Amino acid sequence: MSEYKNPQSIKKYAVDNLGDWLSYGIDPEESVVFVQSHIPQHLELFIILSTLTPLGWLYRCPTFKEQISQLKDKDINTYSFLGYPILQASDIIMYDADFVPVGEDQLPHLELCREIIRRFHFIYGKDIFKEPKALLTKIPRLMGLDGRKMSKSYDNYIALCEDSKTLQEKVLSMFTDPARKRRNDPGHPDICIVFSYYSVFKADKKEAVRDWCIKAKKGCRECKSELAKILEDFIAPHREKKRGFLKRKNYMSDVLFEGDKKAGKVSEKALSKVRNILGI
Numbered sequence: 001m002s003e004y005k006n007p008q009s010i011k012k013y014a015v016d017n018l019g020d021w022l023s024y025g026i027d028p029e030e031s032v033v034f035v036q037s038h039i040p041q042h043l044e045l046f047i048i049l050s051t052l053t054p055l056g057w058l059y060r061c062p063t064f065k066e067q068i069s070q071l072k073d074k075d076i077n078t079y080s081f082l083g084y085p086i087l088q089a090s091d092i093i094m095y096d097a098d099f100v101p102v103g104e105d106q107l108p109h110l111e112l113c114r115e116i117i118r119r120f121h122f123i124y125g126k127d128i129f130k131e132p133k134a135l136l137t138k139i140p141r142l143m144g145l146d147g148r149k150m151s152k153s154y155d156n157y158i159a160l161c162e163d164s165k166t167l168q169e170k171v172l173s174m175f176t177d178p179a180r181k182r183r184n185d186p187g188h189p190d191i192c193i194v195f196s197y198y199s200v201f202k203a204d205k206k207e208a209v210r211d212w213c214i215k216a217k218k219g220c221r222e223c224k225s226e227l228a229k230i231l232e233d234f235i236a237p238h239r240e241k242k243r244g245f246l247k248r249k250n251y252m253s254d255v256l257f258e259g260d261k262k263a264g265k266v267s268e269k270a271l272s273k274v275r276n277i278l279g280i
């Protein structure tokens with residue numbers, strides 16, 4: 001939505017994302033993987049739901065307000081950006097989802113989806129959609145390198161299969177406790193992004209990190225270098241697998257082709273129900 005001036009960049013994301021997901025264990029035999037823009041039913045449902053969604057609901061979305069204020073170099077004051085949560089709602093509703101795996105920051109969007117469903121049912125007098133619930137993991141939010149929400153738009157993310165050199169550079173650039181200006185200054189790990197990554201990726205080392213931070217036994221650079229190694233060990237096997245998948249171009253195309261076919265059938269069925277209710 002924010003890349004409308006550079007649309008060519010979007011196409012490559014589909015294969016790249018598929019490589020990431022396969023390398024982390026998504027099995028296309030069990031999960032339907034498809035390219036949303038190949039299924040035009042999503043857009044039709046998006047338009048139908050757009051007609052009944054009050055603008056006020058969209059303007060109050062915290063992510064819209066936040067990104068407008070953060071992405072000052074991009075003109076994203078557009079309908080596609082404002083209406084993006086409706087497209088997300090279409091993506092969910094289309095497949096009758098019981099649960100949606102989301103990060104904590106996406107909870108308002110899911111709530112909006114539930115409100116849109118209720119409004120649809122109220123206006124047309126028929127309850128046909130399920131109200132989906134959030135599926136949060138034990139770590140519902142992982143902050144970006146600079147302490148803001150992690151986002152491609154903010155360029156403050158670590159990619160699932162980040163290359164080794166970039167990973168190292170990114171970890172070394174992470175924001176830390178500003179009180180630790182000098183090596184001997186004691187730190188406050190609970191407000192440090194680096195520490196939050198230790199909590200997720202090396203929980204058994206958390207207390208040791210807390211100790212060396214509070215007592216200034218190690219400097220931030222050393223602390224980050226150790227984290228970079230931990231993340232490298234975590235990511236390296238996935239990166240290798242992804243490389244393997246990306247070489248299998250026919251297999252990758254087949255996965256998306258089959259996924260598109262399956263998703264197309266399900267979405268057409270769902271949309272037919274909607275068209276019947278609307279009498280169109």
Ligand code: SF4
Nearest residue numbers: 187192194213220223
């Ligand atoms: S020592 Fe580690 S946890 Fe403490 S402020 Fe520095 S980077 Fe953060």
